[in-house]
Amino acid sequence: MTATGCMATELEIDADVGAEDLGSGAGALVSMNALSFNALSFNALSFNALSFNALSFNALESEATSALQDPGEGGDLFRTLVRYTVSCALTGTQSFSFSWTDGAGTTHEEVYPGQLGLAAAWGEGALDAVGKQMVSACLAARTNRYGVSVVISMRSHEKPLRHDVAEDELDAYAHVEGAFWGNLFAETPCLRACYHEPSVPVARSAQRDCAAGQLDGAGGIEDCGMIEIVGSCQDLCGGLHPPGQYYKDCDDPDSGRTRNVVTTALE
Known part of the structure; x- marks a missing residue:
């Protein structure tokens, strides 16, 4: 992983490709899928200040501490982004706590719980390269242009x-929407998305435009804030992994193949 650009980690041969019983990937995500792309875009250049040490308030860089305690609109956006980040990165047994004081002098005690555990080791040390990309992909996947969950x-x-998705989940969430990847923690942050062509109408009707893209007045596709929509997943990622209905890896236009990808599916 280099410090600049949206670089993919080198693909490795992994013999451990068996199923993992992690329960329903959808059941844990009833809420918190309405991250504003303004929160991503506004904070992208300073977001890297979170990654250098353990994800605890006392270990944060001064830039991140100041942003979290900012009583203004920028602080609100950054706190929202950190809440989603903690949910993506840490497990349900971990949390991130801090306090801040608003303009009226009221102190707010915040406790953000973990959920998905994509980078659980971040609770004790600096975020590694794979963790940076997986947390970034998770945040992109949970972004909604309209603020709708x-x-x-x-x-x-x-x-x-990684698991073979249970049949009930495959049935309930049968419309693969697309895939997300990138690195918000790089010197030049970037996020990418591709769309699953058969599900584009479903995604747009559900107000999930950050993979399918919003149509502009001329019929072209608009990006979703800083999430660049780079094309069809069928062209960039190959076929869906049959048991789990996810894309195993995708081609980034700038950096080559990466498997640090999150695929999403809709009802």
Whole structure:
């Protein structure tokens, strides 16, 4: 992983490709899928200040501490982004706590719980390269252009999301929406998305435009804030992994193949 650009980690041969019983990927995601792309875009250049040490308030860089305690609009956006980040990165037994004081002098005690555990080791040390990409992909997958929370099924070749999705989840969330990847923690942050062509109408009707893209007045596709929509997943990622219905890896236009990808599916 280099410090600049949206670089993919080198693909490795992994013999451990068996199923993992992690329960329903969708059942854990009834809420918190309405991250504003303004929160991503506004904070992208300073977001890297979170990654250098353990994800605890006392260990944060001064830039991140100041942003979290900012009583203004920028602080609100950053706190929202950190809440989603903690949910993506840490497990349900972990949390992130801090306090801040608003303009009226009221102190707010915040406790953000973990959920998915994509980078659980971040609770004790600096975020590693794979963790940076998986947390970034998770945040992109949970972003909604309209601020609407839509239940999604999140799937990936990478642990702990890697599992053969249960039949009831495959039936309930049968419309694979697309895939997300990138690195918000790089010197030049970037996020990418591709769309699953058969599900584009479903995604747009569900107000999930950050993979399918919003149509502009001329019929073209608009990006979702800083999430660049780079094309069809069928062209960039190959076929869906049959048992889990997820894309194992995708081609980034700038950096080559990466498997640090999160696939989403809708009802």
